[in-house]
Each structure stands twice: as C-alpha cells, then as structure tokens.
Amino acid sequence: MTVMDTTRTRTDTCGAPPQPHRLPDGQDRYTISEVVAVTGLSAHTLRWYERIGLMPHVDRSHTGQRRYSNRDLDWLDLVGKLRLTGMPVADMVRYAELVREGDHTFGARFDLLESTRRDVLHRIAELRDTLAVLDRKISFYADADRTRGGATAEED
Amino acid sequence: MTVMDTTRTRTDTCGAPPQPHRLPDGQDRYTISEVVAVTGLSAHTLRWYERIGLMPHVDRSHTGQRRYSNRDLDWLDLVGKLRLTGMPVADMVRYAELVREGDHTFGARFDLLESTRRDVLHRIAELRDTLAVLDRKISFYADADRTRGGATAEED
DNA sequence: CGCTTGCCTGGAGTGCACTCGAAGGCCATA
DNA sequence: TATGGCCTTCGAGTGCACTCCAGGCAAGCG
Structure with missing residues (x-):
C-alpha cells in the first residue's frame, strides 16, 4: 500500500488504548484502501456495511470518494467487537439507527x-x-x- | 412427551456431573424424540449429524429406528460445547473420524x-x-x- | 381394519454474512 | 496519454449450518 506509507506520520497518541495507524483529528481522512488495511475488512464489505445502514454517514472527497474519519474507525472497531460476540448484523444496524436518531x-x-x-x-x-x-x-x-x-x- | 414420562425411572446417578434424563447403562436406548428433548437439537439436525459423519454409529431398533445410548448423549454434549466455541462442523467431523479410526x-x-x-x-x-x-x-x-x-x- | 403417530429416506430449500464480477465512468499522478 | 484507484449499480455466487419436504413404512389403538 503505497498510499499508506506516504501519508503516515509519527503522532502516536500515547493515550489510553494505544491505537496505531491513527492520524490526528482534523487530518483523519482515510481512503477505503487504508481502512481495508487497518480493519481487515474488504472494500466490498465496507461499502456493503454502508448500504445496509451499519455505518454513520461517511464523508466524501470532492470527487466522491469515501474519506473515513477516526470516528468511523472507532465505529468499525465497535462493530468488529460486537460481531465476534455473535450479535447479528441486523441488531447492529438497529443500534446504528438509534445513534442516527x-x-x-x-x-x-x-x-x-x-x-x-x-x-x-x-x-x-x-x-x-x-x-x-x-x-x-x-x-x-x-x-x-x-x-x-x-x-x-x-x-x- | 408421553414416551419420556412412561420410561422415566428414579436412578439419578449421584456421580460427578448431575446428568439428568439418564437411564442406567444397559437400558439406555433413547428414541430420537427423547434426544431432541434433552439436547434441544432438532431431529433433522440429529439425522444430518449422522449423515455427515459427526456421530459414531448409532444403534437401531429391529424396525430400523434410531436408538441412542448414554455414550451418544455424551458425544452430543461434547459436540454442543465445541459448537459454541465456534469450531466449524467440518473440524468436529475430523475429530469424529479420528475416534472411529x-x-x-x-x-x-x-x-x-x-x-x-x-x-x-x-x-x-x-x-x-x-x-x-x-x-x-x-x-x-x-x-x-x-x-x-x-x-x-x-x-x- | 383403518387411523394416527413416530420414524425413515434423499434431496431441495433457507438465512446469514459476506464475496465477487461485470460494466461503465471519474480523477490524478507518472 | 495511460495507468491505477476509486466510484456506482446490480445481480449472482459462496460457505456454512441447518431446515424442510415429499413419500413411505411400522406399531399401537379404537
């Protein structure tokens, strides 16, 4: 992933959970391939999550490409955790709806x-x-x- | 389950794990519906387990109906536990094969x-x-x- | 004797969570 | 200009673990 290498900065927030791969808030506009790299999910799956309403609205670049934020990454993290509790996707969608409401x-x-x-x-x-x-x-x-x-x- | 009620006997083996619903060894010839009642699995699933090789050979009555033993129940118990670790059925089949070998x-x-x-x-x-x-x-x-x-x- | 119940079989169908592919198009960098 | 990364829609395919169905036999009861 050439993209990743060029955009990486040394800013490791030494806060509570040592989250790697994070840009400081304000510059957090990850491409889909970057998110693929950090989450392990496929681009297909990420777009699918959006289609089914499992994501809060993801920002777009001026050309219409997805730009994920740190918050989106946090959300995906939560989703990942909930997923391995065996929670069905439909229930997570329900939760996402509640957040949107x-x-x-x-x-x-x-x-x-x-x-x-x-x-x-x-x-x-x-x-x-x-x-x-x-x-x-x-x-x-x-x-x-x-x-x-x-x-x-x-x-x- | 009329069948269950009529065949029940007071023999509660006060051994280590207080296994209920168990007849003493020798008379342990449970019908499929009895096994459904104690395991919570469906009869369909029980037959399917057999087809895919997840069961040791289950005994049959003279008319060809399945008669499960205490050992079969133990096995199903193990399978149930392994299942909720997320182990794929294929792996359990592999284990069953090893036992048969x-x-x-x-x-x-x-x-x-x-x-x-x-x-x-x-x-x-x-x-x-x-x-x-x-x-x-x-x-x-x-x-x-x-x-x-x-x-x-x-x-x- | 016929009815109901319980069980049998093989094979088809279901639901979930992806997963992939195709077709066609936009934009930016080498 | 060409290449690569991304976009869209849309539908089909996959793998898993069941789940159900149709058609049929055997036993027990009124």
Missing part, C-alpha cells in the same frame, strides 16, 4: 448494550465450561500416552 | 483438542475485551442520563 434514544441504546453485555457474560461462562471439558479430555489423552495399554476407561 | 489416533486427537483449547482461551480474551468496551459505553450512557445536557463528549 439522536440523543433521545439514549435509553434504548443503554438497554441494548446492557442486554448485549449479559449475553457476552453468558458466552464467557459457556466457554469456561467448555474449557473445563476440554481440559479433562486433554489430561485423559496425556495420561493415556503415559499409561500405554493400561485400563483406560472409555473416552472419545 | 481407533487408539492409534490418540496423538492427533490430543493435538486437535489442544489447539481448540488455545482457541477457546483466545475467544474468552476477545470477549473480555469486548466486555470492557461495552462497560465503558454503558457507563457513558448511565452518566449521560444523570448529567442531563452536560458537556458530554462525542460517543455512539
């Missing part, structure tokens, strides 16, 4: 986030459970390896 | 489980990360609710 939807957004949070907690618990099962099986196979031909009970 | 695949099974374990750990970390973001946003909205019209920074 303005401040009077704060309550609804709060509720949505709260229920997502409960969901995530639940999933973490499930995964821990699975981990326990996995550990049991793993130690079974580790034992089986040492006690070659011993009286190993049935296990899969 | 016999004891000489212990090493491969161990490796597969280990890598799944790493995966689960990774996903838990991701979810925790997401949880942190969620918590930040939630407390933002909670604050916004109290400091009505205050100098709230931009947030989505």
Whole structure:
C-alpha cells in the first residue's frame, strides 16, 4: 500500500488504548484502501456495511470518494467487537439507527448494550465450561500416552 | 412427551456431573424424540449429524429406528460445547473420524483438542475485551442520563 | 381394519454474512 | 496519454449450518 506509507506520520497518541495507524483529528481522512488495511475488512464489505445502514454517514472527497474519519474507525472497531460476540448484523444496524436518531434514544441504546453485555457474560461462562471439558479430555489423552495399554476407561 | 414420562425411572446417578434424563447403562436406548428433548437439537439436525459423519454409529431398533445410548448423549454434549466455541462442523467431523479410526489416533486427537483449547482461551480474551468496551459505553450512557445536557463528549 | 403417530429416506430449500464480477465512468499522478 | 484507484449499480455466487419436504413404512389403538 503505497498510499499508506506516504501519508503516515509519527503522532502516536500515547493515550489510553494505544491505537496505531491513527492520524490526528482534523487530518483523519482515510481512503477505503487504508481502512481495508487497518480493519481487515474488504472494500466490498465496507461499502456493503454502508448500504445496509451499519455505518454513520461517511464523508466524501470532492470527487466522491469515501474519506473515513477516526470516528468511523472507532465505529468499525465497535462493530468488529460486537460481531465476534455473535450479535447479528441486523441488531447492529438497529443500534446504528438509534445513534442516527439522536440523543433521545439514549435509553434504548443503554438497554441494548446492557442486554448485549449479559449475553457476552453468558458466552464467557459457556466457554469456561467448555474449557473445563476440554481440559479433562486433554489430561485423559496425556495420561493415556503415559499409561500405554493400561485400563483406560472409555473416552472419545 | 408421553414416551419420556412412561420410561422415566428414579436412578439419578449421584456421580460427578448431575446428568439428568439418564437411564442406567444397559437400558439406555433413547428414541430420537427423547434426544431432541434433552439436547434441544432438532431431529433433522440429529439425522444430518449422522449423515455427515459427526456421530459414531448409532444403534437401531429391529424396525430400523434410531436408538441412542448414554455414550451418544455424551458425544452430543461434547459436540454442543465445541459448537459454541465456534469450531466449524467440518473440524468436529475430523475429530469424529479420528475416534472411529481407533487408539492409534490418540496423538492427533490430543493435538486437535489442544489447539481448540488455545482457541477457546483466545475467544474468552476477545470477549473480555469486548466486555470492557461495552462497560465503558454503558457507563457513558448511565452518566449521560444523570448529567442531563452536560458537556458530554462525542460517543455512539 | 383403518387411523394416527413416530420414524425413515434423499434431496431441495433457507438465512446469514459476506464475496465477487461485470460494466461503465471519474480523477490524478507518472 | 495511460495507468491505477476509486466510484456506482446490480445481480449472482459462496460457505456454512441447518431446515424442510415429499413419500413411505411400522406399531399401537379404537
């Protein structure tokens, strides 16, 4: 990505989460290919997100090309996180709509986030459970390896 | 489920994990609808699992109907847990194949489980990360609710 | 004996989240 | 001037994990 290399500046905001690839606010006008590079999403997907209403309105250059801002990147970050909680895209679109509708939807957004949070907690618990099962099986196979031909009970 | 009620016996193995719905070994010949009831999977899905090779060979009644054993239930339990780690069905089929191939695949099974374990750990970390973001946003909205019209920074 | 219920099979269909391709066009830099 | 990166619309294709359907057999009941 030649574009990336030429536009890069040393400004690493040493703030809370060490966000790399970020230009200071005011110069944050990333092309789609830059966003592809930082998010790992495809250009197709980015345009598709916009079509389905999953993005706040993305700015355009005078020639009509997309120019993403730091806020857009933050939003994509959130979307990415929500996506790997298993939240369906439709629900994220719903949240995006609430944001577009303005401040009077704060309550609804709060509720949505709260229920997502409960969901995530639940999933973490499930995964821990699975981990326990996995550990049991793993130690079974580790034992089986040492006690070659011993009286190993049935296990899969 | 009339079937379930009539076949139920009081034998609750007070062993380690208090598995309900289990008949003592020897009489464990569950119909597909019983398995549907305990696993939450559909009969369609159960048959599909078999077709794609995700089940060890399930026994049949003299009329050709499936009769699931406690071992089958255990297997389905494992499958369920693996499924919610996000493991693709194809990988589970691979594991099932290893089991069918016999004891000489212990090493491969161990490796597969280990890598799944790493995966689960990774996903838990991701979810925790997401949880942190969620918590930040939630407390933002909670604050916004109290400091009505205050100098709230931009947030989505 | 016929009806209902439960189960069987193979194959087709569904929903989600992308993913890709084609066609045609604008703009800027080498 | 040519090349490369981006734009649009639009529709079709992909992969996954089911999900459903049509057609048919076997057992139990009134």
